[in-house]
Amino acid sequence: MVSGIMARAVLVTILGPIINFPHDFNTNFLMALRWIHFLAGITWIGLLYFFNLINVPFMKGLDAATKGKVLPDLMTRALWWFRMSAALTVLAGLAYWGNIVGADAHNGEILGMHASAGAVMGSFFLIWTIVWGLLYACLIPGKGIFDKGAFIGVVYTVVVAVGAWLFLSWNNHGWESNRLLSIGIGGGIGWVMLLNVWGVIWRIQKKIIRWTSDNAANGTPVPEQAKTIARQAFLASRANAILSIVMLFFMGAASHYPMFGK
Numbered sequence: 642m643v644s645g646i647m648a649r650a651v652l653v654t655i656l657g658p659i660i661n662f663p664h665d666f667n668t669n670f671l672m673a674l675r676w677i678h679f680l681a682g683i684t685w686i687g688l689l690y691f692f693n694l695i696n697v698p699f700m701k702g703l704d705a706a707t708k709g710k711v712l713p714d715l716m717t718r719a720l721w722w723f724r725m726s727a728a729l730t731v732l733a734g735l736a737y738w739g740n741i742v743g744a745d746a747h748n749g750e751i752l753g754m755h756a757s758a759g760a761v762m763g764s765f766f767l768i769w770t771i772v773w774g775l776l777y778a779c780l781i782p783g784k785g786i787f788d789k790g791a792f793i794g795v796v797y798t799v800v801v802a803v804g805a806w807l808f809l810s811w812n813n814h815g816w817e818s819n820r821l822l823s824i825g826i827g828g829g830i831g832w833v834m835l836l837n838v839w840g841v842i843w844r845i846q847k848k849i850i851r852w853t854s855d856n857a858a859n860g861t862p863v864p865e866q867a868k869t870i871a872r873q874a875f876l877a878s879r880a881n882a883i884l885s886i887v888m889l890f891f892m893g894a895a896s897h898y899p900m901f902g903k
Contacts, residue, residue: 671740678733684726686885688719693882697875709857713850720846727838731831738824749816756816761825764811769829772804773836776880780841780873790876797880801887804829815903819894822901827891830884837877845874 663669696719700708742758749756779787779796786792805826812822849871855861894900 667740671737674733674737678730678737681726681729681733684722685730686889688723688726689878689882689885692719692723692878706857709853713854713857716846716850720843724838724843727835731828731835734824734828734831738821738828741818741820741824745816745818745821749814752816754814754816756814761812761817761821764808765825765829766832768804768807768811769832770836772800772829773833773840775800776833777837777841777877780876783869783873788872790879793876793880794883797884801830801833801884809901813903817902819899819902820896823891823895823898827888827895830888830891834881834884834888837881841877842874842881845870849874 663672696715700712703711739758739762742761746756746758746761776797779793782788808825808829809822812825849867852861852863852867856863
């Protein structure tokens with residue numbers, strides 16, 4: 642009994658000055674959001690790189706019979722984790738960023754500025770949703786120059802750059818911090834990527850999975866449109882892989898590279 646008390650006393654003496662967990666709800670809640678955001682983001686981007694760097698070239702080397710056995714089970718499982726981790730990453734990130742926006746707006750009001758957190762959030766969703774719509778419109782034709790990866794890449798670069806410029810211009814009142822603005826761009830790219838996951842990649846892949854399964858099980862011919870829409874999903878996925886590099890830069894710049902704000 643005495644030895645146990647002494648051991649606890651020694652432990653408290655050793656760790657007490659070093660570890661001091663915060664007790665307020667907001668600090669712990671924000672830390673939980675960041676941790677969820679990181680964990681889900683690693684899962685999402687990891688699967689994105691797996692698809693682009695490993696799965697695409699691997700599937701090209703399979704014959705139709707083998708692909709019919711491998712693709713449905715593999716892609717059904719992988720795409721479930723892919724789209725769920727994408728949604729969780731963005732939702733947790735938006736909740737965390739919303740706290741930053743609210744804090745900046747509050748500080749701006751204290752300084753006598755007209756600060757509106759709602760205007761920032763509104764500009765975010767408006768600008769980046771329009772950006773996604775323009776990028777998706779480039780994939781719809783699926784032929785000619787709109788089937789060229791280089792052309793799609795140039796268009797994506799220009800449209801995303803304009804979207805970032807508009808977001809910075811719209812939110813240039815002096816109270817917005819580097820964290821708000823940098824995450825507003827990086828998170829905006831993440832929002833575009835999420836819409837690609839759910840609005841393009843998953844919508845197309847679930848058709849291809851069904852057609853491939855039917856072909857393997859019943860010999861049902863794969864529709865002619867499969868090749869065209871598979872190409873659209875590939876271009877959207879490849880664009881997401883490249884956009885993720887830019888997105889991660891702005892996420893890191895939020896706290897470690899003060900390039901925005903007055």
